[in-house]
Amino acid sequence: MQLTKEKKKILLVPLDPVHDVALKIINRRLKDRGHETILMPPDIPIEEVISQALKVKPDIILISRTLGYGVAELLGRFIDLAEASGIRSKAKIVIGGKAIKPELAAELGFDAGYGEGADFGEAIAFVEGIKYIPEEEKIIKKKKDITAGYNYRLHHQKIENMLNEITEEILDWCKDKTSSGIKRAHLREKMISLKAEKSKISHYDIDKKITEYKNKYLENCDELIIKYYKEGILPKKVRVLGKKEQKSLENYIKKSKEVAKYKKIQHTTDKPLVFFQYGTGCPIMDIVHIKTGESWGVDGVLHFDPSWGARTEGFLEGYLSHEEDGSIITVQNLEKIKESLNSSTLWTVRAHRGLNTPETVVLAGRLGADLTKINIVYGSLNAGTDPGRLTLDGVEAIKLAAKYNLPFDEPTNEELGGVPAYKAFAGMLIVAKLGLELGAKPILKPLFCYSPDVMIMGRMDDNYIDYNAAKIYALRSIIDAPIWPGEPIGFMTHTEDRIQSSMTTALHAALATSLGVDAITIASSDEAYSRGSISVTSRIDTLRAVQETFRFLGKAEIKPTHKAREWSNELVSQIEKVLENVLRKGSFVAALYDGILGSKEDGAYPGRAGKNTIFSK
Amino acid sequence: MRKIITKGINILDHIVDSLDIETFIVCKNEKEGKKIGVQLMKGLGFKDTDVVFIEYGNGGARIRLRANVFKAGDHYKWLDF
Numbered sequence: 222m223q224l225t226k227e228k229k230k231i232l233l234v235p236l237d238p239v240h241d242v243a244l245k246i247i248n249r250r251l252k253d254r255g256h257e258t259i260l261m262p263p264d265i266p267i268e269e270v271i272s273q274a275l276k277v278k279p280d281i282i283l284i285s286r287t288l289g290y291g292v293a294e295l296l297g298r299f300i301d302l303a304e305a306s307g308i309r310s311k312a313k314i315v316i317g318g319k320a321i322k323p324e325l326a327a328e329l330g331f332d333a334g335y336g337e338g339a340d341f342g343e344a345i346a347f348v349e350g351i352k353y354i355p356e357e358e359k360i361i362k363k364k365k366d367i368t369a370g371y372n373y374r375l376h377h378q379k380i381e382n383m384l385n386e387i388t389e390e391i392l393d394w395c396k397d398k399t400s401s402g403i404k405r406a407h408l409r410e411k412m413i414s415l416k417a418e419k420s421k422i423s424h425y426d427i428d429k430k431i432t433e434y435k436n437k438y439l440e441n442c443d444e445l446i447i448k449y450y451k452e453g454i455l456p457k458k459v460r461v462l463g464k465k466e467q468k469s470l471e472n473y474i475k476k477s478k479e480v481a482k483y484k485k486i487q488h489t490t491d492k493p494l495v496f497f498q499y500g501t502g503c504p505i506m507d508i509v510h511i512k513t514g515e516s517w518g519v520d521g522v523l524h525f526d527p528s529w530g531a532r533t534e535g536f537l538e539g540y541l542s543h544e545e546d547g548s549i550i551t552v553q554n555l556e557k558i559k560e561s562l563n564s565s566t567l568w569t570v571r572a573h574r575g576l577n578t579p580e581t582v583v584l585a586g587r588l589g590a591d592l593t594k595i596n597i598v599y600g601s602l603n604a605g606t607d608p609g610r611l612t613l614d615g616v617e618a619i620k621l622a623a624k625y626n627l628p629f630d631e632p633t634n635e636e637l638g639g640v641p642a643y644k645a646f647a648g649m650l651i652v653a654k655l656g657l658e659l660g661a662k663p664i665l666k667p668l669f670c671y672s673p674d675v676m677i678m679g680r681m682d683d684n685y686i687d688y689n690a691a692k693i694y695a696l697r698s699i700i701d702a703p704i705w706p707g708e709p710i711g712f713m714t715h716t717e718d719r720i721q722s723s724m725t726t727a728l729h730a731a732l733a734t735s736l737g738v739d740a741i742t743i744a745s746s747d748e749a750y751s752r753g754s755i756s757v758t759s760r761i762d763t764l765r766a767v768q769e770t771f772r773f774l775g776k777a778e779i780k781p782t783h784k785a786r787e788w789s790n791e792l793v794s795q796i797e798k799v800l801e802n803v804l805r806k807g808s809f810v811a812a813l814y815d816g817i818l819g820s821k822e823d824g825a826y827p828g829r830a831g832k833n834t835i836f837s838k
Numbered sequence: 839m840r841k842i843i844t845k846g847i848n849i850l851d852h853i854v855d856s857l858d859i860e861t862f863i864v865c866k867n868e869k870e871g872k873k874i875g876v877q878l879m880k881g882l883g884f885k886d887t888d889v890v891f892i893e894y895g896n897g898g899a900r901i902r903l904r905a906n907v908f909k910a911g912d913h914y915k916w917l918d919f
Contacts, residue, residue, distance in 0.1 A: 460911065469917040502910035505917065509854055544911040717891040719860075719902060750890050754910055756856050 229256050229348055232279035232312075234270050235263040236295065240287035243318065247283065247341050251348065267299045274308045281348055282308075286318040293325065300330045315347060360485050362565035364591065365494060365520070367703050367739045368628045368662040377699045377793070383800040384654040391655060391809045395616045399838050400831070401441035401534055402614045406579035406621065408438045413552075413587045442535030449537050456529070458544040459537075462505070467540055470505050474561045477512045483563060486518030486764065488771040493733050494567065494740040495767060498709070500525025501754055502543035504554045508561040513757050517764040521567030523594070523742065524558070526550050531575025532605060532830040536584075546754070550581060555588045567591045572618055573632060574600035576610070576831045579617040586625025592664075593622055596631040597655075598648030601813050602825035603635040608813035610831035616655060623661035630664040632708050639673040639824025642692055643795035648818040650796065651809065653702065664703045664739070667692040669729045670712035673824060680788065685714065686732055690781040691788035693736045698793055706733055709744035719762055722746040727766035734771060735779040743767060840883025851915035853907040858890065864898045871899030879903050 233248050235241035241263045248260045259277050261270065274282060284299070286292055296316060303309040309330075316326050317335035326334020333347050346353035375381035412434050415427050422430075439447050448454040455461070462470075486495050497514055499507045499522055511522050527547030530536075540557065541549045548554060555570065562568055571594035572581035578595065585593045597615035601608035622629045631652050633645035649665060656663035669689045675681050680688040689706070696704060710729040715722045723746045733741045746762035747755040799817065806812040819825030842849040850857070859879070865871040872889050879887035884905035891902040908914045 458911070463913075466913065466917065473917060505914060506855070506910045542911045544909070717902075718893065719891065747890075752888055753890075753904065753906065754855065756858070756904075757854050758858070 227349070229280045230277065231256055231258045231348060232270075232274055232277060232282045233258060233260045234265070234282060234284045235261070236265075236267070236270075236284050236286045236299075237318075238264045240285065240318070243341070244283065244285045247344050250341060250345055254345070254349075256348065267295070267302060270299070271302045271306050271308065274303070274312065275306060279312050282312050282314045283344060283348075284314065284316045286316060286320050292320045293329070296325075296329050296331070313347075315344065317344060357482050357484065360483055362483050362485065362520075362563070364565050364567060365491075366628075367494065367567075367592070367664055367705065371703050372701050373657055373662075374701050375699060376701070380650070380699055380793075380797060380800060383797075383804055384650060387651050387800065387803055387809055388654045388658050390807070391612060391616065391651075392658065394808070394810065395613050397838050398613050398835050400610060400613055400835055402576050402610070402831070403579050403617045404441045405438055405535060405577070406583050406617065408434050408441075409580050409583045410587070412438075413583070438535070443533050445533055446535035446537060455537075455541075459549065460542050462540040462542055466505065470508065470557065473505075474508065474512075474557075477561075478563075481512075481515070481563065483515060483565070484518035484768070486520070486768045486771060488768075489775045490734060490771070492740070493705075493730070493738050494520040495730070495764070496521040496523055496567070496569070496705075496707075496740060496742045497745070497760065497763075498523040498525045498742060500527075500546060500548045502527070502545055502548055504540065504542065504548055504557055507548050507558060510755075510757060510760055511558070511561060511566070514760055514764065515563045515566055517761050518768055519566070519764060521569065521591070521740070522562075523569040523571055524548065524550070524555070525571070528605075530577065534576050534831075534834075536577060536580065550577070550584065552584065552588065555584060555590075559589050569594060569630070572629075574604035574611075575606055576614070578611065578614045579621055582618045582621040582625065582627065582629075586621065586627055590627065593618075593627045593629045594632060595619055595622065595629045595652065595656075596633070596649065596666075597652050598645070598813065598818050599632055599635045601828055602640065602648075602819045603638045605828040606830050607832040607834070608827050609810045610834055611828070612810050612813070613835055614831075615652070616659070619652075619656050619659045619661050622656070623659050628662035628664055628703075629656065630666045630705055630707075632666045633668055634708060635819050635825055636668050636670060636672040636674065637712060638819075640819035641674040641795070641823065642667070642672070642688075643792050644799050644817075644819050644823065646692075646696065646792065647796045647799035647803070650699065650800075651803070653700070664705050665696055665700075666705050666707050667696060668708065668712055669706040669710040669732065669741075671714045672712075684782075685711075685729070686779060687781050687784040688788055689729070689732060690736060690785040691792060693738060694785060694789035695792035695796070698789065699796070703739040705740040705742070706738055707742035709742045709748065711744065715744060715748040717749050719746040719759070722748055723762045723766035726763045727770040730767040731770045731774050732779055734774055735777075840885075848915070850907050852919065854914075854916060855906070855908055857884075857905045857907055859903045859905075860901070861903075862898050862900055865894075868892055868894040868899055871901055875899075875901045875903045879905055 233244045313332040315333045316331045319337045321336045323334040343353045499510045568590045569592040570585035570590040572578045573594040573596045600606045601611045631649045653663040711725045714725040745755045745759035747759035802817045803812040863871045886906040890904045893900045
């Protein structure tokens, strides 16, 4: 609480039979700021108010009036009496309330008038003679580092020892191997670096080098990509945005930045940061989603690319729009999206699951993303990429994430296919340890979800709280690392009912706040609607619902039952057993193929994209 | 697609993506509710429509109908405003 520099004496007068709540609130705030206040009871005749004012000699008289009938006559008479008694020349007189319009207040001779919708802060600013700044304009959103404050120490010696052995084996396995994905990543780095050296090298030499790199790049791409570069043939349902559209988009970005006002979605806590995934297919529509999200308080966004992009070697280029879910990764699309972002908005370009994983991290790093996403296990078992290829590319991607100082989150979405949480967590911890070994900053991403395994085991028959809480307790008992439940929270609890969908997101957000996690990814209220695209209004639905939940909960907590601790202990011992099995196998990649981190019976299938594409260095 | 012209501008061109209508339809069952909903959207002149959500209770259905005005990849008219 900030104390005022100049203490004032204020007489507060509710000129209504009962409506004095607003003045009581202002009274409390003025007192808190060090002013001397005298609050009169409601429904006092104005003569008595004048008499009290003569007695206490206030600097300011604050009057409130809610009821509309006879208001002009009553207030006019009050000003007349104030003038006649000499008070008018000694005190400033202010009127506020539902019945008041600023024009009426000025006409009657009040020093200020505040009508319906006015903020208490306006009256306080008047008392203190300072400029009123609306709450929304006071919000200065700053970009936050999700990993700040974590030391990444492992608290569980046995698990730490096993992770050390497993990661050592992985790094040893990777050291003499490479892939076309890794080659493209390094060619991409060279191409971007060349463009940045325009002042030092002649255009001719730059063009020559770029052509050379591009040819090498295409040698490592699939036919779909080569056809575009060489023959201009685009994949189905993809089109290039026209020049007019690009120009209009620039105007849209400019205009939306000019009128931008930002909302803080959290109430009295700083955590969790709130993210959503965009990926409408079209960068223009993505930008509309992002700018709308920023207006309603979103802290960060994740770029969601099409699934075929993850199964294709190489990236297209240009401003490309796609008629289906997932927005195509190109330098130009990402640059435009980056340009649209508010300076405080965290931007994740996810690289986790496909054949372009290392190159995506290069693009993320070079184009100004704040975070990326890598999980070798999920990408191998439930996202279609060959385990060997993704292990190799994933390790390279983690090295690049460290190089570009991009913390990476590790989604455990294999749970949605049916893999039990403990197996997904064992995989996530292996990748996290790889990250630490390679100098990167991993972020753990357990799902808050009603997963198939949870349904089978009946872990959420009573509530959605205990098992989700157990996951957080278990991870915290193993490692001091940031935790960001996703993706999105409440997965498989949403229905097509907009209210239910927003509600379940908001309740899971409440649990996240209560557990003190660092960030959450939320769905839109169209999450379960699969026959069409996500609408902009459905984004607002869940952001508003989450904001209201944060307001409701504040610093209070949700109390899980004793089951949460029991299941947490069980999870830790199950993770231990999975890691023992990986060690017994003697090879992480073989463990992935053999289902130790998620089997076919669980619902995990080793991917085939990129099979037999590993070369010796 | 239906047009609602005011001062030479199709008002629907201001809609960023879709127009949802939420209402309660008196009907015998969910199937009939859905049919009435689809007819309603058709009657309003929308061609690309869907029933996003329907839930039948005694005597009627709570329904959310959606008309797609612009989809991802379209040329968005609002971009020119």
